[in-house]
Amino acid sequence: MAPRTNTRTPPSFDPSVPGLAARHVAREAVATLLGAARGLALEDALAQAGRGVGLAPADAALARAIATASFRRLGFIRAALAARLRDGLPDDRPHLLALLVTGAAQILDLAVADHAAVDLSVRLAKADPQLQHLAPLVNAVLRRIARERDAIRAEEGDPLGGNTPDWLARRWREAYGEEAARKIAAAHLEGAAVDLTIPRDPELWAERLGGTLLDLGSVRLTEVREAVADLPGYAEGAWWVQDAAASLPVRLLAPQAGERIADLCAAPGGKTAQLAAAGAAVTAVDRSGARLERLSRNLDRLGLSAEVVTADALDLPEDRPFDAVLLDAPCSATGTIRRHPDVAWTKNEADLIRLAGLQRRLLDKAARLTRPGGRLVYCTCSLEPEEGGAQIAAFLARNPDYARVPITAERLAGHAELIDGSGDLRTLPSHLGGGSGRAGGLDGFFAALLQRRA
Numbered sequence: 265m266a267p268r269t270n271t272r273t274p275p276s277f278d279p280s281v282p283g284l285a286a287r288h289v290a291r292e293a294v295a296t297l298l299g300a301a302r303g304l305a306l307e308d309a310l311a312q313a314g315r316g317v318g319l320a321p322a323d324a325a326l327a328r329a330i331a332t333a334s335f336r337r338l339g340f341i342r343a344a345l346a347a348r349l350r351d352g353l354p355d356d357r358p359h360l361l362a363l364l365v366t367g368a369a370q371i372l373d374l375a376v377a378d379h380a381a382v383d384l385s386v387r388l389a390k391a392d393p394q395l396q397h398l399a400p401l402v403n404a405v406l407r408r409i410a411r412e413r414d415a416i417r418a419e420e421g422d423p424l425g426g427n428t429p430d431w432l433a434r435r436w437r438e439a440y441g442e443e444a445a446r447k448i449a450a451a452h453l454e455g456a457a458v459d460l461t462i463p464r465d466p467e468l469w470a471e472r473l474g475g476t477l478l479d480l481g482s483v484r485l486t487e488v489r490e491a492v493a494d495l496p497g498y499a500e501g502a503w504w505v506q507d508a509a510a511s512l513p514v515r516l517l518a519p520q521a522g523e524r525i526a527d528l529c530a531a532p533g534g535k536t537a538q539l540a541a542a543g544a545a546v547t548a549v550d551r552s553g554a555r556l557e558r559l560s561r562n563l564d565r566l567g568l569s570a571e572v573v574t575a576d577a578l579d580l581p582e583d584r585p586f587d588a589v590l591l592d593a594p595c596s597a598t599g600t601i602r603r604h605p606d607v608a609w610t611k612n613e614a615d616l617i618r619l620a621g622l623q624r625r626l627l628d629k630a631a632r633l634t635r636p637g638g639r640l641v642y643c644t645c646s647l648e649p650e651e652g653g654a655q656i657a658a659f660l661a662r663n664p665d666y667a668r669v670p671i672t673a674e675r676l677a678g679h680a681e682l683i684d685g686s687g688d689l690r691t692l693p694s695h696l697g698g699g700s701g702r703a704g705g706l707d708g709f710f711a712a713l714l715q716r717r718a
């Protein structure tokens with residue numbers, strides 16, 4: 265193989281070949297994340313790779329599907345490729361690795377014809393000055409993957425061992441035990457349904473949309489073929505997309521009409537919308553102006569309003585404490601791997617430790633922003649104890665004027681399995697049938713309801 269070069273001449277492919285631009289964008293985004301850009305989200309890498317390419321909406325959706333499938337089974341795909349490459353995986357050549365991974369993901373996981381997956385991958389190799397000479401290798405390996413698909417699938421085995429990065433598998437075994445950790449990893453292979461929060465007439469909308477009204481309150485759609493924005497009710501602002509688990513922290517906070525409530529890490533605003541729909545006077549704070557623009561657009565569509573403040577929550581004045589505060593803290597997001605499988609491969613333990621430190625400071629700030637007698641909900645979309653129960657145990661030890669309000673099963677439609685031993689919310693991807701092949705599951709959320717003494 266040619267030595268790796270640091271400067272890359274961009275590939276020049278024929279944009280008139282159907283589906284080629286989508287593969288190009290998927291490959292570039294996957295290469296970015298497999299290369300040095302740890303911490304970048306796949307959404308952002310796709311947007312970056314798509315700049316100037318001008319993908320039609322269907323091609324943009326295809327690029328996202330290919331890139332997502334690549335990360336969802338990355339461990340299995342790497343093993344399948346490694347067994348068929350004489351010189352092993354090209355880990356020092358992310359563009360070649362990404363070409364092979366995205367090609368294999370199409371063959372193994374997506375309803376793409378084998379010849380299209382192979383042919384378009386080979387075309388991308390030929391269009392790339394650094395990879396032209398490897399087009400025969402790409403062709404041979406991907407053809408073999410297609411030929412041996414059934415055997416490869418049969419060999420996949422345990423997702424916790426083969427498809428979960430070691431550091432996460434170790435942590436989940438420690439936190440939840442072997443069996444539960446394996447179920448979590450199995451649920452990650454399945455992806456997730458589209459859940460909607462519908463403040464008014466959810467039964468009616470469930471029927472119109474062909475969804476199911478869950479006892480937790482959300483409407484679940486398991487077969488969505490069109491863009492979400494084309495579904496009935498989107499344009500008129502009848503609902504918004506929000507995982508059923510993500511809707512629970514606000515349900516536990518139980519906002520009342522007229523209460524002053526601060527949403528400290530608010531964008532893009534799913535929880536702000538819940539608070540505003542309940543009639544609370546919401547102050548939505550986020551340090552990202554761009555994300556707050558999305559929040560404002562979302563609230564406009566829904567006909568809801570909030571005071572929107574662009575600020576670091578740590579800098580907020582403390583002179584007018586709120587009746588209730590919601591802190592949906594920035595976190596490792598390991599509870600969202602079903603929807604964002606890149607998270608498993610682009611985050612690491614150092615990110616987790618840094619974020620747990622920020623959460624601690626935000627939580628202490630949120631405590632000072634809550635009035636005596638007021639409620640505070642802390643939540644994260646993480647499976648890691650440092651971002652959940654351990655954070656709350658340490659908080660309660662240093663803040664004696666706060667007490668935990670244990671969550672009861674009645675508040676969760678009887679779902680006692682969603683409550684941990686301390687009385688906090690602990691949802692897992694394997695809950696509600698996740699991992700059993702029935703499009704069930706929940707994002708992994710933690711939430712604690714705390715009360716300041718009067």
Ligand SMILES: C[S@@+](CC[C@H](N)C(=O)[O-])C[C@H]1O[C@@H](n2cnc3c(N)ncnc32)[C@H](O)[C@@H]1O
Pocket residue numbers: 528529530531532533534535536549550551552555575576577578592593594595
């Ligand atoms: C988990 S997301 C919030 C999701 C949101 N609550 C929802 O339901 O749509 C975390 C947010 O925290 C924001 N953030 C991170 N650090 C912050 C800080 N110090 N002050 C304010 N916002 C912060 C990020 O910009 C990000 O939008």
